[in-house]
Amino acid sequence: MASKVYFTDMRARSPKDSGIAKVERLITALEPERAIRRGDLVAIKVHFGELGNDAYVSPVMARKAADAIRALGARPFFTDTNTLYTGSRSNGPEHLETAIAHGYDFAVCGAPLVIADGIKSSDFREVEINQKWFSRAKIASAFLDADAMLVISHFKGHEMAGFGGAIKNLAMGCAPALGKREQHSCRFFVKKAKCVGCGLCVELCPVAAPALTQRSDEAGKKSAVIDRARCIGCGECALRCPTKAITMDWKVEIAEFTEKMTEYALAAIAGKKDRVLYLSFVRDVVPECDCAPWADAPLVPDIGILAGTDPVAIDQAAYDLVTASPAAPSSLIEGKAGPGDDKFLAAHPDTRGLIQLEYGERIGLGSRAYELVRL
Ligand code: SF4
Ligand code: SF4
Numbered sequence: 001m002a003s004k005v006y007f008t009d010m011r012a013r014s015p016k017d018s019g020i021a022k023v024e025r026l027i028t029a030l031e032p033e034r035a036i037r038r039g040d041l042v043a044i045k046v047h048f049g050e051l052g053n054d055a056y057v058s059p060v061m062a063r064k065a066a067d068a069i070r071a072l073g074a075r076p077f078f079t080d081t082n083t084l085y086t087g088s089r090s091n092g093p094e095h096l097e098t099a100i101a102h103g104y105d106f107a108v109c110g111a112p113l114v115i116a117d118g119i120k121s122s123d124f125r126e127v128e129i130n131q132k133w134f135s136r137a138k139i140a141s142a143f144l145d146a147d148a149m150l151v152i153s154h155f156k157g158h159e160m161a162g163f164g165g166a167i168k169n170l171a172m173g174c175a176p177a178l179g180k181r182e183q184h185s186c187r188f189f190v191k192k193a194k195c196v197g198c199g200l201c202v203e204l205c206p207v208a209a210p211a212l213t214q215r216s217d218e219a220g221k222k223s224a225v226i227d228r229a230r231c232i233g234c235g236e237c238a239l240r241c242p243t244k245a246i247t248m249d250w251k252v253e254i255a256e257f258t259e260k261m262t263e264y265a266l267a268a269i270a271g272k273k274d275r276v277l278y279l280s281f282v283r284d285v286v287p288e289c290d291c292a293p294w295a296d297a298p299l300v301p302d303i304g305i306l307a308g309t310d311p312v313a314i315d316q317a318a319y320d321l322v323t324a325s326p327a328a329p330s331s332l333i334e335g336k337a338g339p340g341d342d343k344f345l346a347a348h349p350d351t352r353g354l355i356q357l358e359y360g361e362r363i364g365l366g367s368r369a370y371e372l373v374r375l
Pocket of ligand 2: 188205206207209230231232235237238
């Protein structure tokens with residue numbers, strides 16, 4: 001059955017059309033009292049952004065969501081899980097520092113912060129899902145203990161998933177490091193000809209899989225080699241390698257990764273599907289995830305904000321709006337894609353983002369059918 005996806009564009013000529021007013025209108029349209037009850041502990045799932053990134057959802061916008069939940073007599077808290085890779089969010093204390101540095105402080109966002117999987121990512125439980133890849137999935141305790149959830153996503157590109165929206169926010173975003181590891185089944189390797197031996201991958205890898213070795217073809221020069229038995233597939237080195245020397249066998253591995261991720265999204269909302277609401281910001285649609293410590297120019301002009309009750313429907317609607325849009329001038333895909341083209345494939349040709357939607361529908365995560373309601 002087609003679910004309603006509420007949409008507002010980003011035009012504003014008066015205070016009633018400010019972004020903040022639009023968030024308020026979207027949440028009201030969702031009738032949040034159907035999902036959130038007085039006294040509920042409500043997890044507002046956000047991505048606080050890796051240090052250096054500036055495209056993540058603004059805490060000023062997110063505050064309106066916290067206010068709306070509080071107005072229902074419930075108690076909201078902002079939350080995310082620690083990362084698999086090293087960086088500014090790989091443990092609870094650093095993650096909180098990063099969140100606060102990015103404006104997710106009580107004084108700004110109007111609710112406390114909780115790192116959902118604890119200080120060392122050990123606070124999680126297993127959820128039974130009985131799917132093709134996983135019979136059980138590991139989900140951070142704060143999401144399982146919350147009575148209801150509001151999933152605030154930044155819809156943008158992703159170097160492995162193709163695009164990241166509500167499904168990816170649930171899947172990777174609600175999993176502790178061990179759950180992220182289970183989803184990242186890909187094994188990376190170094191294309192020797194492209195490696196300049198800078199050593200960045202050695203420095204970044206959380207499991208010490210890459211090592212610099214002497215090159216046999218060029219005396220005095222080194223290149224990296226990845227121990228594939230050690231590699232846990234987090235993808236951080238591939239994202240950050242300055243010469244794009246690190247890759248994987250995309251044809252063999254990417255479909256499995258994307259399906260695994262989608263199964264994890266199912267686990268994140270198991271038992272409370274009717275008590276989860278979604279808000280997706282389709283603006284600053286940059287090529288990479290908010291986990292990147294930078295943000296490239298957006299692929300398309302700002303589109304708007306969506307709200308819904310189905311993670312597949314809201315991602316499908318966001319994907320369709322981005323597909324229909326022209327590419328933004330001076331972006332990574334300028335001249336490579338136009339209205340009607342898949343912008344994420346243009347940015348990351350080896351990814352298969354649509355699997356999230358197709359497989360998501362197949363396993364009962366949601367429906368790709370939606371009715372777009374313009375507010
Ligand atoms: S980051 Fe890239 S260029 Fe640098 S050592 Fe590793 S593979 Fe080579
Ligand atoms: S070698 Fe593997 S585990 Fe290490 S950073 Fe690269 S993808 Fe991640």
